[in-house]
Amino acid sequence: MFQKIEAKVLGVFMATEKGSFITEERAEVQVEFGGIPGDLHFGLTKKAGEREPMYEKGTEIFNRRQISIVSAEECAEVAQLLKIEEVRPEWLGANLIVEGIDNFTLLKEGSRIVFPSGAALLCEGANHPCIHPGKVIQSQYPEKKIAGKFVKMAYDRRGIVCVVEKPGIIKKGDKAVIHSYEHFKGKVELSN
Amino acid sequence: MFQKIEAKVLGVFMATEKGSFITEERAEVQVEFGGIPGDLHFGLTKKAGEREPMYEKGTEIFNRRQISIVSAEECAEVAQLLKIEEVRPEWLGANLIVEGIDNFTLLKEGSRIVFPSGAALLCEGANHPCIHPGKVIQSQYPEKKIAGKFVKMAYDRRGIVCVVEKPGIIKKGDKAVIHSYEHFKGKVELSN
Structure with a gap:
């Protein structure tokens, strides 16, 4: 049901400046239930916004976007598509950048990323x-025209959002084990 | 990004008897962040068990299995496959049974079920x-041989697990709106 893949943590980041989602690098972050204390997205609950159109804006809802992760491979692809040198995780407001997983954004929901x-x-x-x-x-x-192209080019390369399942420390350089959840297609068909 | 589907709540249930996952019907349940207070699966955290093989048994982890829902259509299919009259939601430990959604178990992660x-x-x-x-x-x-067949026959017909995103009351007879999340396959391919 789970396949194990190793990934390397290339960097960890926090957004602590009021009014900005841009993150800054840290040597390590402490994660608790709810995310990274002090980070913009920390909290077991959040206020509903544009991503939750089924709620009135500002409604208190569970926070499923506690931590965001991008991959080095996909950031490089977005940079290539935008014809620029690099796309840095800080600019995306990412909390982690990892390396070593193909199509990281497509990691199946229910997968776990476990740190040392x-x-x-x-x-x-x-x-x-x-x-x-x-x-x-x-x-x-x-000097380039980028802003309007980003959404299209970053589609399925923008990484994932996570909930903290177990508190602990995440460090730059950590070797993480991804327990990649594979949905077993074994449904028995009805005969009539 | 979200498609709306209407579903009817045919019943709501709680497991309150110590040592049993079997649920009992209620007229309504109050849901809070963490699930249904008093229910077996209530809690923002839970102890890791067989379903979380990446953790030592008993480790405190976030509870993504707060509430379980089955569909009337899929329960009927499982009964048909097992050649029995019915499969009741109580026997499955379900908290809700709904009606009106094709392939309910395959509802995409990130979908929301909103009640009146x-x-x-x-x-x-x-x-x-x-x-x-x-x-x-x-x-x-x-008189029948069922136990060994259940897992295979119920695969992809066993319903879903949910986290409470917004507290409130869920009643038998409620018309719920399912905001079914559709992953837009719009990835731009790299040209080289």
């Missing part, structure tokens, strides 16, 4: 690109 | 059949 400290994250699914990081990338490359 | 009170559940994915409900069904039909 025992900390573990539960994959809640793909993060959907929105315009805001496109504007940040644009500001880094003012 | 404002209560809402977040789909965490398919529930995987284990042997225990098979034994309960067997006890109802002692």
